[in-house]
Amino acid sequence: MTENSKLLQPENPVGIIGYGAYVPKYRLPATEVSKVWTDGVGGLPVVEKSVPGIDEDVVTMSIEAARNAMNRARIDVSEVRAVWVGSESHPYAVKPTSTIVAEAIGAVPNTQAADWEFACKAGTEAMVAAMGLVGSKMAKYAIAIGMDTAQGRPGDPLEYTAAAGGAAFVIGPADEALAEIECTYSFVTDTPDFWRRAYQKYPEHGHRFTGEPAYFKHVTEAAKYMLETSETKAEDYAYVVFHQPNAKFPQTVGKQLGFTPEQIKTGLLVSEIGNTYSGAAIIGLTAILDEAKPGDRILMVSYGSGAGSDAMILKVTDQIDDRRKNAPSTRSYISRRKEIDYATYARMRGKLTMK
Amino acid sequence: MDIPRHWRLKKQRYALVGEVCDHCDSKVFPPRDICPDCGEEAKTLYSFSGKGEVYSYTKVFEAPAGFDENAPYTVAMVKLEEGPLVTAQLTDLDESNLEIGMPVEMVTRKLRSATDERGMLVYGYKFRPVMA
Ligand SMILES: [Zn+2]
Numbered sequence: 001m002t003e004n005s006k007l008l009q010p011e012n013p014v015g016i017i018g019y020g021a022y023v024p025k026y027r028l029p030a031t032e033v034s035k036v037w038t039d040g041v042g043g044l045p046v047v048e049k050s051v052p053g054i055d056e057d058v059v060t061m062s063i064e065a066a067r068n069a070m071n072r073a074r075i076d077v078s079e080v081r082a083v084w085v086g087s088e089s090h091p092y093a094v095k096p097t098s099t100i101v102a103e104a105i106g107a108v109p110n111t112q113a114a115d116w117e118f119a120c121k122a123g124t125e126a127m128v129a130a131m132g133l134v135g136s137k138m139a140k141y142a143i144a145i146g147m148d149t150a151q152g153r154p155g156d157p158l159e160y161t162a163a164a165g166g167a168a169f170v171i172g173p174a175d176e177a178l179a180e181i182e183c184t185y186s187f188v189t190d191t192p193d194f195w196r197r198a199y200q201k202y203p204e205h206g207h208r209f210t211g212e213p214a215y216f217k218h219v220t221e222a223a224k225y226m227l228e229t230s231e232t233k234a235e236d237y238a239y240v241v242f243h244q245p246n247a248k249f250p251q252t253v254g255k256q257l258g259f260t261p262e263q264i265k266t267g268l269l270v271s272e273i274g275n276t277y278s279g280a281a282i283i284g285l286t287a288i289l290d291e292a293k294p295g296d297r298i299l300m301v302s303y304g305s306g307a308g309s310d311a312m313i314l315k316v317t318d319q320i321d322d323r324r325k326n327a328p329s330t331r332s333y334i335s336r337r338k339e340i341d342y343a344t345y346a347r348m349r350g351k352l353t354m355k
Numbered sequence: 356m357d358i359p360r361h362w363r364l365k366k367q368r369y370a371l372v373g374e375v376c377d378h379c380d381s382k383v384f385p386p387r388d389i390c391p392d393c394g395e396e397a398k399t400l401y402s403f404s405g406k407g408e409v410y411s412y413t414k415v416f417e418a419p420a421g422f423d424e425n426a427p428y429t430v431a432m433v434k435l436e437e438g439p440l441v442t443a444q445l446t447d448l449d450e451s452n453l454e455i456g457m458p459v460e461m462v463t464r465k466l467r468s469a470t471d472e473r474g475m476l477v478y479g480y481k482f483r484p485v486m487a
Contacts, residue, residue, distance in 0.1 A: 025447045054425055055446055055464040059478060063369075063463045091465075091476055100478060104369040104463050106402075328486050336486060338449070 005229050007183045008128065010135020015177025016314070017075060017141065018170040018323065020068025021286040022061045023273055023333040026051040030160045032342045037155040045246035049163035049274025051340060052149045054348050056164070057091045062147045063104045065168035068327035069143065070105060072178070073170040077105060080170070081139030082112035082130060086122025086146045086278045087166075088196070090115050101145070112142075119194060120243055121304025122146055123166065123278040128184050128310060130171040141172045148277035153202035154351060161246055161270070165333075166279025167286045178320040179289060179298070181312055183230065187222040188308030195306065205305075211249070214307050219243065219253050222309035223301050227257075230313060234258035238296035241267030241284035243303035245275045266291060267300075272334055278304075285314075287330040294318040361477055368479035371461050373439070375401035382437035405461030407435040407482065412445065412453065421467040433459055433482050447483040458485040 028051050030044040052061070062085050070077060083102040090097045098113035112133075116122040123146015130142035147166030152158030174180045193214035196203040206214070219242055227233065234240075240259045242250035247270050254264045267284030276283055281302040288298055298314040346352055366372045373384035376397035381390050383397050390397040410432040418426035429445040445453070446464055459482035466477045 053447060053464075055444075055466070055481065057465055057476075059476070060462070060464050100369075103365060104478075106370065332486060338447075 006225070007185050007229050008131070009183040010131055012135050012137055013174035013180060014131050014134045014171055015174040015180035015317070016169050016289070017172040017176050017178065018069040018071070018073025019178075019286050019289055020065040020070075020072065020168045020327050021165070021283050021330040021333055022065040022068070022147070022167070023050050023165040023276075023283070023330075024052045024056055024061070025336050025338050026053060026340050026348065027337050028340055028342070028345045032345070033160050036342050037159075045157070045160050045248070046274050047271045048339075049161055050165050050276070051345055051348060052164040057149055058085065058087045058089050058147045059091055059097050059100045061149070061164065061166060062097060062101045062145045062168065065147065065166060066101055066105050066143055066145060069168040069170050071327045072323045073141070073172070074323070074326070075141055075170065075172070077107050078110070080107045080111055080141045080143055082133055082142035083107050084112070084114055084116055084126040084129060084142070084144050086116035086118070086124075086126040086144070087148050088117060088119055088122065088277055089149045089151070090117075107143070118308065119304035119306050120245070120275075120277045120280055121302040121308060121310055123282045124300070124302040124310040124312065125304075127169060127171065127282070127312070128186070130169070131181060131184065134171050134173065141170055144169050144171060146278035146282045148279055150275065150277045151202055151349070156202070158203070158205065161275040163274025163276050165273055165276035165283055167282040169282070176319070177317055178323045179292075179314045179316045181314050184310055184312045185222055185226045185229070186308060186310045187218055187225065189218070191218075191305075191307035193305045193307055210245075210305070214305065215243070215245065215249055215303055216253055218307050218309040219301050219303050220256065222311040223253075223257050223299070226299070226301075226311040226313065232297075232313070234263070236297055237263060237299045238292065239263055239266055239288045240299045240301075241281055241288060242301050243281045243309075244268060244270035244284065245280070247271045269330075269334065283330060289316070289320065290324060290329045290331065292316045292320060294320060358475060361475065369463050371403040371405055371480050373401050373403055375399050382435075382439060384435065384439040384441055403435055403437055403461070405480075406485070407433040407459055409445075409453070409455055409457045409459060410434040410440060411455065424467070429453065431459075431482065441480075444481045445483065446481040449484065452484060459483060460485050
């Protein structure tokens with residue numbers, strides 16, 4: 001690493017002690033959306049997307065992912081000093097998601113609890129904060145979660161992809177980690193590509209403006225600086241995972257940065273489950289951790305509208321093989337699949353007016 | 356106003372926390388501080404594994420107030436692997452596979468909104484078919 005670097009690196013090495021994914025069971029094929037709104041004409045950004053059950057929200061999904069992460073971490077929950085949940089779909093406008101999650105996993109009362117919001121990068125933002133808390137030895141363990149039940153306005157292009165899912169991570173000292181997080185770098189500007197105003201149910205977006213100056217600019221700058229400053233090249237990584245709002249963007253940016261389809265494919269889940277927003281990059285990471293080998297290097301780059309990217313370099317340790325079997329794999333959630341039609345989707349997502 | 360009741364029940368509802376009898380090791384749910392097997396005091400907290408099997412079930416079409424959003428749904432008596440029977444809603448169900456003896460596992464889900472869309476959200480245990 002060069003002097004004066006803008007990389008974020010904790011004084012004491014940290015890593016992922018346990019990880020857990022969650023994806024709801026229901027799937028809405030993109031053809032169901034196009035049948036209703038475009039007469040089936042035009043290309044589709046994904047094959048299908050995950051839809052939360054009528055009794056699911058960011059609280060319940062975060063609880064299950066956190067339980068999976070704790071089962072892999074195998075630590076005493078009384079040593080957890082933070083439960084942080086990143087989302088753009090917290091069930092309450094005022095009242096933390098994180099206190100309910102902390103209560104359900106038994107982490108109360110001696111803990112930090114807060115909700116994070118940064119469009120699709122709230123999850124990695126919470127991970128970076130957890131690295132700081134653990135890396136400064138203020139806390140031994142911290143839990144960072146990114147989870148969403150994203151909404152798209154009926155007929156909007158986002159309706160094809162706005163999905164539900166995410167992941168949880170127990171962050172702790174590197175010598176207990178199944179993957180060490182070597183460093184992170186964040187690239188942030190004020191870019192109005194996507195937003196939702198207070199009291200509005202559905203978000204607005206800048207249409208074509210969401211591509212070049214938003215997603216591509218931030219992901220590319222974050223990844224490039226990370227590679228240059230850490231003096232690594234694309235071929236040093238076994239896997240790479242990007243934020244994935246659709247199937248095209250992450251594959252395009254990956255190719256531009258010199259990564260092969262082989263490096264990208266394990267963490268690229270968007271065609272099968274849609275864009276899980278705060279969960280999108282990190283559930284790609286859990287799919288990678290499900291199959292990575294000790295010594296493998298992983299590059300993750302998230303993206304959140306508004307806008308910014310967090311890049312993170314991870315190195316898998318020999319503790320991975322022993323831990324991963326203690327909770328369901330990401331793939332087992334993806335294959336637990338029940339297809340629904342547009343009418344069922346409209347009911348489940350509260351799009352039918354009852355009064 | 357049932358906010359105090361929801362608040363008091365949260366531990367047992369979110370995570371299936373009951374009690375264990377220090378005298379005969381019976382597991383108790385819901386917690387009642389007295390062992391139903393030997394009649395002695397049972398106040399030690401015990402976290403159930405959440406695994407069990409369907410003991411009996413019925414389908415609800417006319418749901419009570421607050422649950423109509425979920426109807427129709429299936430309610431089951433679940434025999435926990437530690438012994439007690441609990442009544443709970445089944446979720447993520449493939450009805451073609453539903454039968455007595457079906458293995459299930461506990462999940463924490465949204466039970467209902469306490470009043471209307473302005474009321475507090477009530478979370479608690481349900482059971483789903485065990486994930487393969
Ligand atoms: Zn007893």
